[in-house]
Amino acid sequence: MNGVFSRLGVAALAAALVGVVVLYSTLFTVTQTEVALVTQFGAPVRVIDTPGLHAKIPFVQDVIPIDRRLLPFAIPGEEVILNDQRRLVVDAFAMLRVVDPLKYYQSVGSAEDGIRSRLVSTVQSSLRRVLGNRALLAVLSSERGQIMSAIRDQVNAEMAGFGVKIVDVRIRRADLPEENKEAILSRMKSERVRIANQARAEGAATAARIRADAERERTVLLANARADADRLRGQGEEAASRIYADAYRQDPAFFAAWRTWQAYRSVFATGGSRLVLTPDNQFLRDLQGPPPAAAAPPP
Template sequence: MNRTALGVAGIALLVLLVVASSSLFVVHQAEQALVLRFGAVADPENPIKGPGLHMKKPFIEDVVRYDTRLLDVDPPAEQVILADQKRIEVDTYARFRIANPLLFYQAVRTEDGARARIREIVNNSLRQVLGNVSLPSVLSAEREQIMHEIQQQVSETAKSLGVVVVDVRIRRADLPPETSQAIYRRMESERQREAAEARAQGYERAQQIRASADRERTILLAEAQRQAQILRGQGDSEANKAYAEAFSADPAFFAFYRSLTAYRQVLADGNTTYVLTPESDFFKFFHNAPGAGKP
C-alpha cells in the first residue's frame, strides 16, 4: 500500500513538474514575447510580455520571442533610372527595430519576413526618390538630403509592419559596367579634344608672340638705323662745320693737311704703283717743301 502510494505520488509529482515547466517561461533582457493560443493572441489586453518570468497555459499556448535590438537589412544592389535617364547600381542597407510585436506578428510573423518586406520598401523608395534627381546630385553633397527623404518614406511605410526603421544608407552608387565604359570613352575623347585645342591655341599664341617680337625687332632696328643716320648726319655736319671753320681760319694749312691725308691713304699700301706727271697738283707740296729739288 505504501509502495502504491509512493508510486502515485511520484507520478503526480512528475506530472506537476511537467505542467509547471510548460506553464512558466522566461523573457530575457533583449527580448519581448507574445503568448499565442492556437495561433491567436491569448491576452489581447496585455499581449506583450517584457523581460522576466511569465506564465502560460500548458499545451495550448505557445510563446513567440522577438529581439528588441537593432536588426540589419542588406538588400542586393538595385539598378535605378535617374531623372536624367542615367542608370546607376545602388547598394543600400537599413537598420530597424521591432516596436510593436503584436502588429509585427500579424503583418510578417518572422524577422526574415520583415527583412523581405523592408527590402521591397527600400527598393521602391529608392526608385521613387532617385527617379526625381540627377546623377550629379547623387554624387554631390545633396546625397545626405536624398537619403533623409528615402528614410522618411521607408519609415512611414514600415510602420504598418510594427517596426521602426532607424537608418537607411547608400553604401555605394556605381554606374553599370557598360555605362562606365561608355562614359570613360566619352571622357577620354573629350580630354583629347581639349588637349588638341590647348595645343592649337598654344601654337597660335606662340605664332602671335613670335610675329609681335619680329615686328618689334623690325621697328627697333629701323628706329636704330634712323637714329644712326641722324647721328651720322649730325657728325658729318659738325665735321664739315669744323673743316669749314678751319679752312676759313688758315686756308693754306687746311690745304696742306688735306694733302697729307691723301698721301697717307694713297701710300698706305707699299705694293701699289701710281703713274703721275711731276706737274700734278698731287705733288705740289713736294716741290715747295724745303730742300726739295726740281724733278
C-alpha cells in the first residue's frame, strides 16, 4: 500500500508541475508601457494593446513585447557642408514612437538594432540635404527650429513604412572641424569687424548730418532773433526820440536844466572827478546861480 501511495503522490506532483508549466506558457501580462505581438511559428497572428493578463496557445505561440513609449536614439556625428561652403560636424538625436507594431515587426523585427541602423542613415541623409541649403548663421540663429522641423518631416516621410513616427529631431552639438576651425573663426571675426566698422561709419555719417542740420537751424534762429532784436531796438529808440522831442517842445528850459543835472550826477557821482573850466563856462551855470525861468509852454 505504501508503494501505491508513493507512486500516486509522484504522479500528482508531476501533473501539478506540468500544469504549472502549461499555465505559465499560456498566460502572460501586458504592461501599460508596451504592446504585445503574438506570433505563431514566427508569423504574427494578433496585436494586444490592452494592459492586463492575457492567454495564448502554449508551446505554439510566442509573445514579443514592443515598447510604446518615446524611444531616444543618438545619431553619430556627421560632417555636413553648408550652403556657404563651411563644414560642420553635427551630432543629433531623434525621438520616435512605434505606432504600428505589426508593420514595425515585419519591417525590422523585434530587435532595436534593426530600426536604429535605418533611422541613423535616414536622419544623416536628411541633415545633409537640409543643412546643405542653409548658411552657418542660419544654423546658429533662431532659424534652427524651422530647420529641425523640416528635417523631422523628411525623416517621418521616409520612415512611414516602418510603423514608427518621428516625434522630434534635434541637433545636440554643431562643431567646426578641428583642421579648419581657426581659419573659419578668423574669417567670422573679420566679417563681424567689417559689419561693425560699416555700422560705425553709417552712425558717424548720420551724426554729422544731424549736427549740420542742428547748426543750420541754430544759425537761422540766431539770425532771426538778431533781426527781431534790431527791429525792436530801432522801434524803442524811435519811440524814445519821439518822447524826448515831445518833452523838449513842451518846456525847453526845463528840459535843458534836467539834462544838465543828469550830466552833473554822471560826473560827480564817484566823488573823485576834477574839472578844469573857465569861470564863464556854461557847464557850471546852474552851480553859480539859479536856472533861468521856464518859458510858458506853447499853446
